Amino acid sequence: MAIHLVGLALLMGVIISIYLPMITQTAKILGSGPMANIPFFAIALVSSIVIAIASGSRTEQFQKVATLPLWLLTAGVMSAGMIIGSSFLIPRIGIGAFFVLLVSGQVLAGMVFGYFGLFGVPASALTVGKVLGALLVIAGVYLVTFK
Template identity: 30%
Template sequence: MNFLPLLAIAAGVAISLQATLNARLGVLIDSALLSTGFAFSVGALICWITVFASGQLTISSVQLARAPIYLYLSGGVLGAAGIGLLYFLIPKIGIGPMTVFSLGGQLIVATTASHFGWFDLPQSPITPVKLLGMATLIVGVVLTNSEVLYAH
């Protein structure tokens, strides 16, 4: 049995719980930005401990030089911006709407990136079925979040 989809679901659960907890921290300390800083600091510490414990720190300067500098920087910048926005928006619109909206954005970018094979991804062309799925998702976003979208 392929457990990868279950791991992906577990990742989604972890991200939703993490975002909810850190958004609450941001409310209690009155700073979504500081909450983001704490989350990334603890996450970085856990990652470095895991790297050391797993023995994966054995990397050469040649290996490090293979990747362009933007790949070292862009993930952290985009991650901090995306996660910071989650922490800021969750207390304002709720975890459900935030998750649905963010998943919509992820699906649009992922489908486009797969279609064009950006970043050496396997190419998967946009098909009429995929377009129908994306349209259905957009309708779902509107229906799921009508109180957020149309609140006065």
């Protein structure tokens, strides 16, 4: 795996670690997790459109949006749930436990999705190393979450 891709993935992890607490603060100020989503998604929508247009002519791709299967659009609902969930959980369980649990869920789900080849990802064998890694993740969750 190329080092620049590893660096980019790590940077994305840092960004998530910054923006979820920011959304939590927005929810605190507004007094509502769902309300914190409104400015977040409005700015995300405008930013996405600007980036898409700035990166080249997108007329054909914009027209294809209407042809997307409805089940793929549920990712927007999931995103809203993630934001509302983080603004609810971070003040209650702490940011460290939240992120350890969040990443652990991603690792475990990624193993299942990879094994079965779900959601268009290539199927990959379940190895002893992957199982041991998952067990270490679970042990880490215990240590960080329950001390």
